[in-house]
Amino acid sequence: MSIIGTVREVLQASTQSTNRGDVTDEESKGAYWCDDCGERVRDVDVEGEAPPDCPTCGDEMRFERSTGTTGCAC
Ligand SMILES: [Zn+2]
DSSP, X not given: OHHHHHHHHHHHHHHHHHHGXXXXXXXXXXXXXXXXXXXXXXXXXXXXXXXXXOTTTOOBOEEEEOOSSSSOOO
């Protein structure tokens, strides 16, 4: 019984991780910044590999978590 339960959990976990990319909510966990240019790209706007390159200078951008302007910190 415990083995079946474990397998089921694994299957659910893999299914959830597979579906996660399809979720299109706009909940941003932070943004990518280029300190030199002041460029900012929200993490939800990044397509493909992260971190993205700065559109202005091409340097790798730095991720900065949202400081809780929306929602609570807990
Ligand atoms: Zn830049």
